[in-house]
Amino acid sequence: MINKKIFVAGITLSFLVTACKTKDLRMNVDRNAAPTEKKIVVYQVFTRLFGNKNTTNKPWGTIEENGVGKFNDFTDKALHEIKDLGVTYIWYTGVPHHALVRDYTAYGISNDDPEVVKGRAGSPYAVKDYYNVNPDLAVNPANRLQEFEALIARTHKADLKLIIDIVPNHIARKYESKSNPEGVADFGAHDDVSVEYARDNNFYYIPNTQFEIPDGDHPLNGEKNVLIDGKFNEFPAKWTGNGSRKAKPDQNDWYETVKVNYGIRPDGSKDFPELPSGFDQKDYKEHFAFWQDKDVPDSWKKFKSIALYWIDKGVDGFRYDMAEMVPYEFWSYMNSAIKMKNPNAFLLAEVYNPNEYRNYIRLGKMDYLYDKVETYDKLKDVVRGKSWPDGLSDIQKGMADIEHHMLKFLDNHDEQRLASAEFAGSPEKGKPLMVVSTTISTAPTMVYFGQEVGEAGNENAGFGTRSRTSIFDYIGVPNHQRWMNKGKFDGGQLTDSEKSLRDFYKRLLNFSITSSALMGEFYEMQLANRFKTMGYDDFMYSYARWSENQKLLVVANFSATVTSEFDLKIPSEIISKWNLKDGQYQLTDQLYKTITIQMQVQNGEGVARVKVLPSESFIFELK
Template sequence: MIKKITIVAGISVVLLATACKTKDLKMNAAQKETVSNKKEVVYQVFTRLFGNKNTSNKPWGTFEENGVGKFNDFTDTALQEIKDLGVTYIWYTGVPHHALIRDYTAIGISNDDPDVVKGRAGSPYAVKDYYNVNPDLAVNPANRLQEFEALIARTHQAGLKVIIDIVPNHIARKYEGKNNPKNVTDFGANDDVTVEYKRDNNFYYIPNKHFEVPDTEKALNGEENPLIDGKFEEYPAKWTGNGSRLAKPDRNDWYETVKVNYGIRPDGSKDFPELPAGFDTKSYKEHFDFWKGKDVPDSWKKFKDIALYWTDKGVDGFRYDMAEMVPYEFWSYMNSAIKVKNPNAFLLAEVYNPNEYRNYIRLGKMDYLYDKVETYDKLKDVIRGKSLPDGLSDIQNGMADIEHHMLHFLDNHDEQRLASPEFAGTPEKGKPLMVVSTTISTSPTMIYFGQEVGEAGNENAGFGTHSRTSIFDYVGVPNHQRWMNGGKFDGGQLSQSEKDLRDFYKRLLNFSLKSAALMGKYQEIQTVNRHETQGYDSGIYAFLRWSDTEKLLVVTNFSWLTTSNFEIKIPSYIMQKWNLKDGNYTLTDQLYHKSAIQLQVLNGVGKAHITIAPSESFIYQL
């Protein structure tokens, strides 16, 4: 049982030194094959919202009332500012053409039925056409693909790489592949709709049943629309995206989508070739060779073609939505094909079952998975006073063999904003979480646009929920808009505290990119200090990171009310590994370049007096 604690203003300290043994990532040769040997930082941006300068934020507001951002809003200046923040990849969220409520019939796009669209701007995870992009995002919707191709080129010119979404588990109920390449047939075009399941059907069916719209709130908040009639013609009804087999799904189901069939029978058994024993240690090339000539389900081929289409366009990687709802054998098939074409492709998957992590990494050939269920959830519990931070050590040690593959984040489009009252409460309270999230492992770090200026997601956008920046509505993002400053991207409208926060992120992220120690070893020193160090309060967490050229001591105070003073202890066996003899060492701050402390090594044990004020972070170097 965990005793409830009150944790106050977060402070973080990092001490740096020199010379030690080389890194040990505990990865086999196949795992090391394509993963980065340096820290990567992903900047997730909701493309529709990034460049929107309109501040109206009318609930359920239209495109015209509330505005929308465009591909062209990512100017050379904007991209350079993102890169200078300490970013290596941009994940352009919501790029593929998805269902939305706006009339584009003039360019050959059919209108979507509001009865099966969430919000007005639509969910980016109800894709309508995988071979084109969202027309809302283009200055000239007829040339939307060319405008996105130009954005890919601009992003690369800025020294950044591009990630987009692929949503493999489900597609929009009204999918229309009007831009399919030659010889590519639409999803479901050749399905046998008289049966629930057939291996090469793209969908699962409910024979002899009409689809019924679930009992939901009034579409478009009750606004009049010729397509709103509580009906959507689909016969026979298909399984819903989250797996519901009801012809009339529940209002909480993913009713705007239909589930894709990957050759998993309704009883859960597999109707395709399985990987032989030992393939968890095989390279992507060996996986690719295994699938040559194999008879695989039609949906596998369709999604592989989609991924390779975008790879040919210059996209550098993909974020896979709800990847664990799709069998890892398919991922082996598709990811190995992507890697053969681009060995450096960045493949990130949304997986929430820790028992399946290794299957999706080693058998599915994923580079990175969300570290949501363990590190993210633990940090959220700590800052909300529901848990002690000590368990972070168990999490890190328990994932030692795959820690490089577990992408760290504190904010994304699905989660409550870090600065929201429902999470950290203030941007400053989020600082210690960010320091730990960034420095505790060799994994990539991800931030969500607006996080770096304290966006709290307070807007009532309409369909979207409070504390999250809506992905369903046309809306502005206030803190981000102040940084955008009418397209100057210079932070000209930010408050001083917002400027200071962005400066903190910039310093921390750039430090992570150049730090060799953050790609090295990890050692917790929480246990010894919790038991032996006076003043080492329950909200403090400490660990070590080192490589052959750097030594780091990270000390974080998750408390947010008081300054803490204590003398931290570094055990003798670490001092031996670091080859630090008895004596005093001056440690100079590298994050803000404002202070220095002394590390004293006496009888082989290292000690340093640390004063941690609310919301402070330091990086000290020997």
């Protein structure tokens, strides 16, 4: 819990600074790169886990012991229910063929050495073949690509769009495509391995030096395997995916991957054409034209070909792993080519450095970036009692020019589950975070499968441990499996509280994708109420959202113990923008539509009496 006596001084000072800056916190919405004028909701599924009905959950279990989901588990019924939840895009995570510990040699696929694979099922971010898909996901591995193509068709039939991962910074230690189109060579096939760096090498090398297995790791938890011999044949050794230049990386390095060379010299300088001044204001067509006569590194060409291959198959866009480890000039080159094929392609990047956000949006031509470091981290601190919510206003102001591009989420494959003890502590405590995350901006909202039924990631999967649903192991996802109900996808095994939670998500997400106000203006109301309104407690947060046709007031209580009752003050700036005359107005909550309150406007200012229970939120619409 917060030490209030000490914390008050700090938060008051911070808030007074905010007050000096934020007389008008409206958003300046930039939609130049936006594929839609409606709110987008992305549903991330870990494809290997989604359809798994097996509940054994043995640590380090095999497919035979713990089961695995398939492309075919995404039935018409399953996709209909996902769509009905309020989803517009599915992110199928872990689709490209990555390194794993299982014998598929009967299908012409070489075995992977467990000493350079994380877990048994392998990391989806150690891709082995970019022109095919994970054989684990197919009923018939020989037809795995056709089974995924059928899933693409079913997804579109359900009126959903889909994205998959591209991992540009690194690939599996043993990349070996069996599916290259004619004329396409594997990564590294033509590299000069006698030098550390050459512009058109796909990798960086440690010449004349053998790669060594990291110390301290126990592949397959000590299980015997013919390939576990303390060695991995890589000569000369390559730089590791996270940039380690050691022939023997540390066990905490991304030792299962090798770093891709994009023409960045070992000293950090660029060995390729740079974008001219002013290109941050140019559209993708002008970026595309710029690159047409430019000589670029070989790795750029390879990844562009990969992206266009999947676009041609009907994939609607990509989530780019660790995009900031790759120069934004490359993104300009590849993303502009993608947009020329599909102007509405959805391009989402994992970027964690706020100082680089605008470069990757404006120069790299990304549609969306993760809003983790600011909004996500702030909300996590608030619900854990480490911070008050006032700073959300500063975050919104600081991102006003790019807010549409900053995708909001509370759960994904990398992060601790929202409902876990390490995060919110319960699904109910996560509700106000979800309301704010969904409604505070025009940006897309992302939900991770199982989040909507309170999945807490309690399993010890083996390589992956509790609080995060493991991406390295064969494992079941208990709450999600109860909703899946042995493939009926009807929630038949959910508890009453899980059914209620899913209903909450369904109401919130469906409201968000139909609300014009959530694609409109924003004005924070903390300044008018914080420290000024009796009963407006420390963990309250409120703001207004509006369009020409819809006007909303959002009120959220982040406290799980305190009921707040107060006269909410609606600033004169909002009343003026809404063109309201003095009088009484009705406000109805849009989540459940069972609560209606009255707003009194007098002398150009509004007041509404509000009672908010612990972890409760309202989206009041002016009627």
